[in-house]
Amino acid sequence: MGATGVPAGAASVAVPDGPVARTSAPAPARQQELLRLLRQDCGSCHGMRLTGGLGPALTPEALSARPEAGLVATIVAGRPGTAMPPWRRFLSEAEAQWLVVRLVSGDVETVRD
Amino acid sequence: MIEAARRRPLACGNAFRPESRLRGVEPSLRLPRTEPGSGAARCRIPGAELAATLLVALAFACAPATPASAQTLRGTGDLGVVIERATGRVQVVDTSAKSSLATIAGLGDLSHASVVFSRDGRYAFVFGRDGGLTKIDLLEQKIARRVLQAGNSIGGAISQDGRVVAAQNYTPGGVRLFDAATLEPLAEIRAAPGLDGTPSKVVGLADAPGQRFVASLFDAGEIWVIDASDPRAPKVEKFTGIGRQPYDGFVTPDGRWYIAGLFGEDGLALLDLWHPERGVRRILDRYGKGEEKLPVYKMPHLRGWAIAAGYAYLPAIGRNEVLVVDTRDWNEVARVPVAGQPVFAIARPDARQVWVNFAFPDNGKVQVIDTETRSVAKTLEPGKAVLHLEFTPRGEAVWISARDDHKVVVYDTATLRPIATLAADSPSGIFFTTRAARMGF
Numbered sequence: 001m002g003a004t005g006v007p008a009g010a011a012s013v014a015v016p017d018g019p020v021a022r023t024s025a026p027a028p029a030r031q032q033e034l035l036r037l038l039r040q041d042c043g044s045c046h047g048m049r050l051t052g053g054l055g056p057a058l059t060p061e062a063l064s065a066r067p068e069a070g071l072v073a074t075i076v077a078g079r080p081g082t083a084m085p086p087w088r089r090f091l092s093e094a095e096a097q098w099l100v101v102r103l104v105s106g107d108v109e110t111v112r113d
Numbered sequence: 114m115i116e117a118a119r120r121r122p123l124a125c126g127n128a129f130r131p132e133s134r135l136r137g138v139e140p141s142l143r144l145p146r147t148e149p150g151s152g153a154a155r156c157r158i159p160g161a162e163l164a165a166t167l168l169v170a171l172a173f174a175c176a177p178a179t180p181a182s183a184q185t186l187r188g189t190g191d192l193g194v195v196i197e198r199a200t201g202r203v204q205v206v207d208t209s210a211k212s213s214l215a216t217i218a219g220l221g222d223l224s225h226a227s228v229v230f231s232r233d234g235r236y237a238f239v240f241g242r243d244g245g246l247t248k249i250d251l252l253e254q255k256i257a258r259r260v261l262q263a264g265n266s267i268g269g270a271i272s273q274d275g276r277v278v279a280a281q282n283y284t285p286g287g288v289r290l291f292d293a294a295t296l297e298p299l300a301e302i303r304a305a306p307g308l309d310g311t312p313s314k315v316v317g318l319a320d321a322p323g324q325r326f327v328a329s330l331f332d333a334g335e336i337w338v339i340d341a342s343d344p345r346a347p348k349v350e351k352f353t354g355i356g357r358q359p360y361d362g363f364v365t366p367d368g369r370w371y372i373a374g375l376f377g378e379d380g381l382a383l384l385d386l387w388h389p390e391r392g393v394r395r396i397l398d399r400y401g402k403g404e405e406k407l408p409v410y411k412m413p414h415l416r417g418w419a420i421a422a423g424y425a426y427l428p429a430i431g432r433n434e435v436l437v438v439d440t441r442d443w444n445e446v447a448r449v450p451v452a453g454q455p456v457f458a459i460a461r462p463d464a465r466q467v468w469v470n471f472a473f474p475d476n477g478k479v480q481v482i483d484t485e486t487r488s489v490a491k492t493l494e495p496g497k498a499v500l501h502l503e504f505t506p507r508g509e510a511v512w513i514s515a516r517d518d519h520k521v522v523v524y525d526t527a528t529l530r531p532i533a534t535l536a537a538d539s540p541s542g543i544f545f546t547t548r549a550a551r552m553g554f
Contacts, residue, residue: 040498040516041473044411047242048198048224052265053283054314054331054360054412078408083358083376085408090474 026095034091034099035108045083050108054083060106071100189234190506192251193545195514195521196239197538198223203239204537205254208505208512208545211523211533215254221245221261226542227268227416230549231293232275237544238293240269240280248296251546258296262289268416270320273552277344279318279326286312288328288337290344299344305351307332317362317373317415319553321386329359329373329382336362336373336384336393355382355393360430363415364553365440372396374415374430381427383443396443397436406431407454411472417457417502418553421464421484428455428469435469437487447487452478457501461526462508466490470499470513479513481529491529495522503543514540 026034039048045055056062063071075096078086087096102108191209197216201223205215220226222243229238236257237249244263247256263282270279271293278291286304291297304313313330321327326339336355340348357377364371364386373382380398385391413428420426424446425438435458437447453475460467467482476498483490496515504511510532513522516539523533548554 041410043224044473047222047265049222049242051222051243053225053242053267081377083360083409083412085410089408 024094026098030095031098034095035102037090038099038103038108050103058103060104063100063104068097068100068104071103072096075099187252189251189546191546192234193503193512193543194228194237194239194249194251195512195535195537195540196223196226196228196542196544198226198516198541199539201241202538203237203249204535205249205251206512206521206535208510211510211535213535213537217249217255219256220247220259223541225267228542228544228548229269229271229278229554230544230546231271232549234546234549236293237546238269238271238278240266242266244280244282246278246280246291246296260291260296260298262291262298267316268318270318270326272320272326272341272344273322273324277324277341279320279339279341281315281318281328283314286314286330286332288315288318288326288339290341290347292344300341300347302337302339302347302349304330304337305333305335305353316360319362319364319371319416321364321371322368322552323386325386327362327364327371327384327386329355329362331358331360334359334377336371336382338371338384338386338389350389352384352389352393356380356395360412361415363418365418365425366420366552368552370440372415372425374413374427376409376412376430397438397445400429400436400445400448404432407433409454409472410474411454411456413455413472414457416553417459419458419460419464419467421460421467424484426458426460426467426482426484428458430454435467435482449482449487449489451480451482451489452492458482459502459504460484461504461511462506466526468502468511470502473498476500493524493529495524495531496520500541501543503545505545506547512543512545514543516540 045053046058047053050058076088076093078084193206195204195206201220202216202218204213206213221241224242226241235251239247244261244266246262247259250257262280265284266280266282268281276293278293280289288302290299304315307313313332315328316331317329319327324342329336334357336352338350356375359373360376362373369387371384380395382393383396384393409431413430423440425440427436429436433451433453435449435451435455436445439446451469453471455469456472458467458469469480477494479493479495479499480489481491495513497517500514500516502511502513511524511526519538521535521537521540522531525532
């Protein structure tokens with residue numbers, strides 16, 4: 001997937017430029033939790049490698065044309081009438097935004113799956 | 114034929130290149146005992162029609178590198194495979210010894226992998242998310258053949274006579290048929306399009322009597338019955354308007370009924386395979402009517418059906434319940450409240466218990482339903498992220514995968530206590546060869 005991977009000792013994770021810089025990035029341990037949630041639990045519909053399943057692919061190519069705010073809203077509130085559930089019980093809007101930035105840049109490797 | 118196989122080594126064991134995309138037709142090797150690895154090139158047997166005994170003798174003579182496992186004769190009735198989803202590997206396991214015999218790598222993306230078995234119980238066909246279809250030899254403990262047959266796939270089935278393997282695909286949406294011996298492609302059936310115009314994702318593929326396969330189309334809302342009597346020219350009977358977003362389906366153990374669960378509306382779609390002309394009818398359409406559904410974080414799986422003493426135990430979608438349905442008239446007779454949204458509800462082979470696991474975030478638990486009282490007898494916590502469970506052939510034990518604890522825990526089903534633990538890397542599906550002889554598996 002072209003991801004660079006998060007170096008061990010996740011404190012040194014580089015925060016990409018862009019919207020995430022406006023919000024505060026989650027703490028390193030939480031980042032790992034979120035990436036894990038992404039691959040495993042979002043992965044049960046979007047594929048563990050996010051190449052698609054019952055839900056569409058969440059790869060940089062698939063998402064590049066999508067407005068970021070819409071993607072964040074989809075994650076937080078789900079899409080009624082489709083199989084995409086709301087995730088607000090498990091993550092905040094800022095965390096969803098952080099995930100979207102990672103998804104769009106393809107940087108979604110965890111230290112250990 | 115041997116000559117052809119030598120020129121194209123990807124058809125034989127060790128020399129296989131996992132990422133080679135299948136183009137055209139692999140030569141069919143009718144001398145399976147001579148296939149493995151280095152043996153294939155050296156065994157030059159004139160004429161393919163040889164007595165089995167001679168074949169075995171030759172195989173031993175020609176293949177000095179025969180693995181130890183093949184030197185001790187054994188059956189496969191107590192073998193199975195455990196999927197290691199994150200690393201694209203499977204373990205071959207022995208349910209009598211409660212041990213792992215081998216790990217086989219190179220199977221690609223195994224998230225949502227599923228498995229069917231050849232009817233001799235020797236080969237496991239593993240369907241990977243990335244469209245890989247891998248035939249594993251449980252005795253030689255290696256990949257016998259592998260093809261990449263689609264872009265995105267979630268499972269498959271094997272025909273009544275064991276000769277045709279069918280794969281259900283998301284991209285391109287459809288069903289593909291393969292020769293079970295060679296994995297040679299036989300036919301491709303494109304699914305009807307959904308709203309966005311692309312072929313529908315195919316779910317709930319199952320085998321049925323009469324060399325048939327039955328599948329549901331998630332986006333198009335249809336059930337298709339595929340007659341594969343002539344697998345190069347399958348005939349498809351289509352049932353349209355069966356309900357919105359069927360997410361999975363299964364065939365009852367007697368092969369008579371096909372049932373698809375619906376995500377987009379209430380109830381399930383039922384087809385009588387004895388009387389397909391009567392069409393698909395809706396059952397349980399009152400369950401959950403008007404009640405707010407919970408968000409569904411993982412779709413339930415119906416293939417691990419539980420039919421116990423004339424009643425079907427089905428995972429409810431969007432609610433923390435298992436539905437109990439009378440299979441004579443398909444009416445709901447009870448609901449068992451459980452600890453989360455059920456994913457699998459599977460009956461112990463004697464049908465006295467139904468074991469249930471759950472979707473995120475309740476996936477650390479397993480509950481055991483007593484089918485006599487229709488209530489939860491015990492709640493277990495086998496480990497983090499329980500993805501699947503599988504009973505031994507006669508059900509004295511059940512194997513449970515705990516993905517995030519990287520282990521498989523074996524429970525005694527009489528005492529409900531753990532009796533063994535096996536290490537496994539992000540284990541998901543567990544599949545035992547007993548499936549080889551069961552319809553709908």
